[in-house]
Amino acid sequence: MIRLGAFLAYALVMVWPGETIALEGFATVVSGDVIEVKGRRLHLLGVGAPDLDQTCAAKWRCGEAAARALKIRIGTDPVRCEFQGQTEGPMTQGLV
Secondary structure (H helix, E strand, O other): OOHHHHHOOOOOEEEEEEEEEEEEEEEEEEEOOOEEEOOOOEEOOOOOOOOOOOOHHHHHHHHHHHEEEHHHOOOOOOOOEEEEEOOOOOOEEEEE
């Protein structure tokens, strides 16, 4: 399992009475705060990042930089995501 450390410490945990709902597999980075595991998009709880196409000062592509940084942190190992709940849209929030 990948150790994401403090960088993603607040990401995905949904606890039903007596059980934790989780998803394990290889992650694809969608943006600086969203991954996809087994076809399900997951927003990393407690992580905020610029939109993928967002630029910052001096036309720096900060959204793409955030996605690259997350990809480096995740690496190529499988991840375990514990669900925390739904976002306002179709994504689930969770802890990696």
